[in-house]
Amino acid sequence: MANGGTGTKIVKWVDTRLPIFSFMDHALRDYPTPRNLSYWWNFGSLAGVVLVVMIATGIVLAMHYTPHTAMAFDSVERIMRDVNYGWLIRYIHMNGGSMFFIVVYIHLFRGMYYGSYKNPRELLWWLGVVIYLLMMATAFMGYVLPWGQMSFWGATVITKLFSALPWVGEAVTEWLWGGFSVDNPTLNRFFSLHYLFPFLIVGVVVFHLVALHTSKSSNPLGIDPRGPQDTIPFHPYYTVKDNFGLGVFFIIYAVFVFFAPDFFGEPDNYIPANPLSTPAHIVPEWYYLPFYAILRAVPDNFVGLWAGLGYIIINAKLAGVITMAASILVLFALPWLDTSKVRSGRFRPVFKWFFWIFLLDVAILGVCGAHAPDEPVFSWFKGFEYLALAQITTAYYFAHFLIILPILGKIEKPLPLPTSISEPVLKGGSSAGASATAQPMEKA
Amino acid sequence: MMRKLAVSLIALSGLVAGAIAPVMVMAAGDTAHPKAQHWSFGGIFGTYDKPQLKRGLQVYQEVCAACHSLRLVAYRNLAALGLDEKAIEAIAADKELPGEPDDEGEATTRKALPSDKFVPPFANEKAARAANNGALPPDLSLMTKARVGGPDYLYALLTGYKEEPPKGVKVPEDMHYNTYFPGHNIAMAPPLSDEGVEYADKTKATVPQQAKDVTAFLQWAADPFLEDRKRMGIKVVLFLIFLTGLLYAYKRKVWAKLH
Numbered sequence: 279m280a281n282g283g284t285g286t287k288i289v290k291w292v293d294t295r296l297p298i299f300s301f302m303d304h305a306l307r308d309y310p311t312p313r314n315l316s317y318w319w320n321f322g323s324l325a326g327v328v329l330v331v332m333i334a335t336g337i338v339l340a341m342h343y344t345p346h347t348a349m350a351f352d353s354v355e356r357i358m359r360d361v362n363y364g365w366l367i368r369y370i371h372m373n374g375g376s377m378f379f380i381v382v383y384i385h386l387f388r389g390m391y392y393g394s395y396k397n398p399r400e401l402l403w404w405l406g407v408v409i410y411l412l413m414m415a416t417a418f419m420g421y422v423l424p425w426g427q428m429s430f431w432g433a434t435v436i437t438k439l440f441s442a443l444p445w446v447g448e449a450v451t452e453w454l455w456g457g458f459s460v461d462n463p464t465l466n467r468f469f470s471l472h473y474l475f476p477f478l479i480v481g482v483v484v485f486h487l488v489a490l491h492t493s494k495s496s497n498p499l500g501i502d503p504r505g506p507q508d509t510i511p512f513h514p515y516y517t518v519k520d521n522f523g524l525g526v527f528f529i530i531y532a533v534f535v536f537f538a539p540d541f542f543g544e545p546d547n548y549i550p551a552n553p554l555s556t557p558a559h560i561v562p563e564w565y566y567l568p569f570y571a572i573l574r575a576v577p578d579n580f581v582g583l584w585a586g587l588g589y590i591i592i593n594a595k596l597a598g599v600i601t602m603a604a605s606i607l608v609l610f611a612l613p614w615l616d617t618s619k620v621r622s623g624r625f626r627p628v629f630k631w632f633f634w635i636f637l638l639d640v641a642i643l644g645v646c647g648a649h650a651p652d653e654p655v656f657s658w659f660k661g662f663e664y665l666a667l668a669q670i671t672t673a674y675y676f677a678h679f680l681i682i683l684p685i686l687g688k689i690e691k692p693l694p695l696p697t698s699i700s701e702p703v704l705k706g707g708s709s710a711g712a713s714a715t716a717q718p719m720e721k722a
Numbered sequence: 723m724m725r726k727l728a729v730s731l732i733a734l735s736g737l738v739a740g741a742i743a744p745v746m747v748m749a750a751g752d753t754a755h756p757k758a759q760h761w762s763f764g765g766i767f768g769t770y771d772k773p774q775l776k777r778g779l780q781v782y783q784e785v786c787a788a789c790h791s792l793r794l795v796a797y798r799n800l801a802a803l804g805l806d807e808k809a810i811e812a813i814a815a816d817k818e819l820p821g822e823p824d825d826e827g828e829a830t831t832r833k834a835l836p837s838d839k840f841v842p843p844f845a846n847e848k849a850a851r852a853a854n855n856g857a858l859p860p861d862l863s864l865m866t867k868a869r870v871g872g873p874d875y876l877y878a879l880l881t882g883y884k885e886e887p888p889k890g891v892k893v894p895e896d897m898h899y900n901t902y903f904p905g906h907n908i909a910m911a912p913p914l915s916d917e918g919v920e921y922a923d924k925t926k927a928t929v930p931q932q933a934k935d936v937t938a939f940l941q942w943a944a945d946p947f948l949e950d951r952k953r954m955g956i957k958v959v960l961f962l963i964f965l966t967g968l969l970y971a972y973k974r975k976v977w978a979k980l981h
Contacts, residue, residue: 313980355794355864358947365947366954514976522973525966532962536955537766540867548868548944549860558904 310509312497320523321385335371345469350425376542379565393621400613402489416475419468426547442596500622508699567647575668617687756878778939791842794863798836817841857909880933
């Protein structure tokens with residue numbers, strides 16, 4: 279409240295009883311933020327804004343939507359045709375899903391490049407991964423609600439993955455379905471949970487922010503602020519910078535909503551769900567494609583290998599499911615797999631390359647996820663199919679985390695770190711003179 | 723910093739585009755790729771050509787409606803094509819629907835009203851299949867959205883019939899060869915013929931003309947708010963560009979104190 283200007287009597291009266299104004303000042307105004315954050319640091323608050331947009335539009339859509347297999351598809355079309363500005367609200371929500379994942383993927387890869395997960399931010403990173411997992415579940419259930427062909431068949435393929443669990447697989451799957459196939463009870467519970475999960479996300483976001491405000495923001499240099507000269511108050515500097523970024527983001531978002539609203543969608547989802555007719559290609563939404571590729575990359579002949587590792591009671595499907603789960607769960611171990619003491623990729627000349635190769639690897643996995651496994655990668659060479667490409671890139675995906683990062687941290691010689699944040703900022707980044715010492719990052 | 727970010731974003735979108743493009747290509751499969759047509763509703767300033775939609779409605783009513791339903795569109799929606807109340811009432815009144823039971827509890831029928839959705843040609847799926855050699859004519863309400871290629875595909879399909887299939891290709895009985903249909907064998911017989919309809923506005927009713935008109939009509943049926951959407955979009959994007967410009971200037975001003 280020190281630099282408030284809001285110190286009216288009422289505010290003071292409330293604040294001594296319930297310190298919401300102090301809290302907001304602390305979190306949004308005074309919060310000391312490194313002065314050198316680049317635009318890559320915009321994507322956290324951006325994700326928060328998209329979450330709010332999704333909840334706001336989602337609540338309105340829920341007022342008009344009917345979660346019944348006989349009526350769901352038509353109720354969505356009623357929103358598109360008869361509800362005032364229903365088309366706008368639905369297109370904002372529909373494209374908002376893709377926008378949310380774009381923003382979060384950039385946020386996540388930013389964290390990877392700048393080592394934002396390292397000591398003391400391990401729990402901050404964990405909470406982020408939990409948010410990501412909740413987002414995946416929420417988006418999956420949301421995609422089922424319009425009850426188009428892809429809704430139905432996507433739900434069938436994904437829920438059937440649980441049947442791969444040993445002994446309890448069948449029971450768990452039928453419990454999830456509420457019956458013996460994806461049907462009305464499934465749609466009902468997906469609607470209920472699709473409404474619930476965003477609020478769980480809000481809850482975890484609060485923890486994410488508490489953890490952030492405790493360990494403070496990382497920064498492109500990856501060194502800790504040494505004093506007040508290295509930080510600036512969040513307001514007005516980052517509020518205005520975030521708002522500018524938000525403007526740019528909304529322009530891109532609006533272009534999709536108004537001029538290409540079905541760009542991210544599958545035409546098949548404008549066909550009502552039909553359990554008797556399977557689409558030629560069941561493709562998940564683009565943001566799942568890399569994981570879909572990993573899931574399908576484990577064919578029968580891998581079972582022997584897995585069995586050798588001690589998993590006796592598994593089949594190829596279970597091996598695929600385990601591999602896919604591991605591909606996300608490995609993110610939890612990332613803070614300890616990356617053994618380098620230097621946070622920022624800017625001072626890690628070799629890591630930098632491996633980061634971009636990893637990004638490319640994930641992009642290729644996405645391409646594999648969009649193709650049938652037995653389709654040749656090159657039209658002029660039939661011998662190399664997407665399955666093989668997916669297997670190579672899956673192997674590399676895990677090698678990046680389990681082999682490259684642990685070893686690289688030990689053998690790579692990092693560049694000399696600057697002594698403080700304000701130094702290169704104030705001296706216009708003349709790094710050679712500014713960085714006298716070549717010490718690795720201090721442990722906070 | 724800004725330039726670096728822009729370069730990175732471009733690189734990133736390149737990666738994403740690289741990941742998405744093959745999906746689009748894949749969806750087309752091994753069938754011929756429909757040629758892009760010029761549509762009045764294309765582009766960010768696109769609008770519907772009302773006379774064309776009216777002709778398309780005529781083609782739908784006189785040709786397609788014999789087998790294909792349009793169950794999500796109401797007769798009242800035709801006002802968007804420039805039809806007046808009387809004309810809409812007349813179109814609706816051509817069709818009969820089951821009505822309320824009468825005072826004796828007997829079933830009745832009534833004439834369709836402007837508030838009713840287009841009355842389907844068949845009572846149920848079985849009746850539709852029985853009348854079409856076992857094939858089910860799909861509902862057309864969302865056809866241009868529900869097929870890869872959208873209106874271009876629909877136009878290509880309607881004009882893509884071949885009387886003689888390519889050498890060595892055998893077309894099963896009751897099937898027809900179409901260059902653009904996935905798998906090429908389509909149950910629907912060539913629906914359009916030259917002068918198959920007589921346009922009220924005297925436009926020459928060639929097959930390509932009818933195909934174009936009915937596709938435009940079905941695009942409207944699938945996306946009735948396209949014009950509102952694009953018009954609003956231009957205003958929204960211009961406003962956001964202006965606002966973002968102001969925010970950028972303000973950001974520069976605030977940050978100038980620091981450097």
